[in-house]
Amino acid sequence: MLVAILHAAQLVTLAGPKRPRIGGEMRDLGIVGDGAMLVEDGQVVRTGPSGAIQKVLPPQTQIIDASGKVVLPGFVDAHAHPVFAGDRVDEFEMRAQGATYEEIAASGGGIRSTVRKTRAASEDELLAQAKKHASWFLKGGTTTVEAKSGYGLTVEDELKILRVIRRLNAETPLEFVPTFLGAHAIPDEFRGAPEQYVALVIHKMLPQVADEQLAENCDVFCERGYFDISDSERILRAAQEHGLRLRMHVDQLTNSGGAFLAARLHAATADHLEQIHAAEIAALAEAGVQPVLLPGSVYALGKTRYPPAREMIEAGLAVVIATDFNPGSSPTPSMPMVLSLATTQMKMTPAESVTAATINAAYSLNRGDRIGSLETGKLANFALHDCVDYRELAYYFGVSHLHSVYVRGEQVL
Ligand code: NIG
Ligand code: FE
Numbered sequence: 073m074l075v076a077i078l079h080a081a082q083l084v085t086l087a088g089p090k091r092p093r094i095g096g097e098m099r100d101l102g103i104v105g106d107g108a109m110l111v112e113d114g115q116v117v118r119t120g121p122s123g124a125i126q127k128v129l130p131p132q133t134q135i136i137d138a139s140g141k142v143v144l145p146g147f148v149d150a151h152a153h154p155v156f157a158g159d160r161v162d163e164f165e166m167r168a169q170g171a172t173y174e175e176i177a178a179s180g181g182g183i184r185s186t187v188r189k190t191r192a193a194s195e196d197e198l199l200a201q202a203k204k205h206a207s208w209f210l211k212g213g214t215t216t217v218e219a220k221s222g223y224g225l226t227v228e229d230e231l232k233i234l235r236v237i238r239r240l241n242a243e244t245p246l247e248f249v250p251t252f253l254g255a256h257a258i259p260d261e262f263r264g265a266p267e268q269y270v271a272l273v274i275h276k277m278l279p280q281v282a283d284e285q286l287a288e289n290c291d292v293f294c295e296r297g298y299f300d301i302s303d304s305e306r307i308l309r310a311a312q313e314h315g316l317r318l319r320m321h322v323d324q325l326t327n328s329g330g331a332f333l334a335a336r337l338h339a340a341t342a343d344h345l346e347q348i349h350a351a352e353i354a355a356l357a358e359a360g361v362q363p364v365l366l367p368g369s370v371y372a373l374g375k376t377r378y379p380p381a382r383e384m385i386e387a388g389l390a391v392v393i394a395t396d397f398n399p400g401s402s403p404t405p406s407m408p409m410v411l412s413l414a415t416t417q418m419k420m421t422p423a424e425s426v427t428a429a430t431i432n433a434a435y436s437l438n439r440g441d442r443i444g445s446l447e448t449g450k451l452a453n454f455a456l457h458d459c460v461d462y463r464e465l466a467y468y469f470g471v472s473h474l475h476s477v478y479v480r481g482e483q484v485l
Contacts, residue, residue: 098424119447221234249439339361
């Protein structure tokens, strides 16, 4: 089956070196004006100017007219918590009236309130809600989503969430990359004995998750009141022994030295980093750790300190941006919203933001060879946006430009 996308106002290919993009490379999107792409059996065969591609089209080719539209690779959302029950609109309103995220968490709300609801939900109920979230990601032009557990915090409930993620892969057009986040919070029943919960994560949860091959990555919320450096290190080293790749929540609310730990462990990513300092940026660069910046959570919590993206780009870090979609600190599944925040609040250029949301994100999930750009041999995961300049995606906010989405060459929206 041969498909040709023709006459895109801009075909944004992200073609370039076969590795994460750094420094000035982040501004090079490989844009083809009046662009065309040939797709066969779900893979990109060729990209180039429409004139050149039209000359070589076999007669049976299905034509998609992309005139007046921008074609982008599907966004790769490299940090999300899409499986949970209920919502936290009550806390949202409390924050509007002055309560802080930290105060709400300390009084038993926050992550632990979502844990109570998620434990009470059946696998089917969780799946139904997660499918709704999946449709939201797709409507923003996202085709790959990293998906963390972390709202179960018992062996059975963590496995339940990871099985829901497996079913999302089978039953939706999106690809979900599973991450085990048993160390997301100390659950109510272990408040007096956190070390026993850490032991449960290491000795019961991790072996089962690995046995059933339910996760590719392991994450820890390294933060005051959650998991300290030494607990985080023990959990993550155990995860490495089970063959999992590491991602970490670090330096979000306070700086507890988590970025240095990410560097020491050669984690794939260190995420959040609102409170990072220059020496830690240098350590991440030295260790080749990719920072995943989550401006949606800064925005939604009404905070003003965004992570220092410019310093990171100048230090040669292969920056990634993601939604952090979750019911508490970042209830957005929209990568275009994240592009807007990256540009307006973190002073990344629109091009750097697109690179961070596609090819760099793909590499952070160990999928840089398959997705994240529109190059020969890669999966034909792409979206048509109803605008003529890719920068409009970040510029107009609160409006959807999405026209259609294709996964492996097939239209899914
Ligand atoms: O990435 N920081 C920890 N986890 C989420 C928040 C989860 C929640 O509030 O439910 C985050 O911001
Ligand atoms: Fe998160």
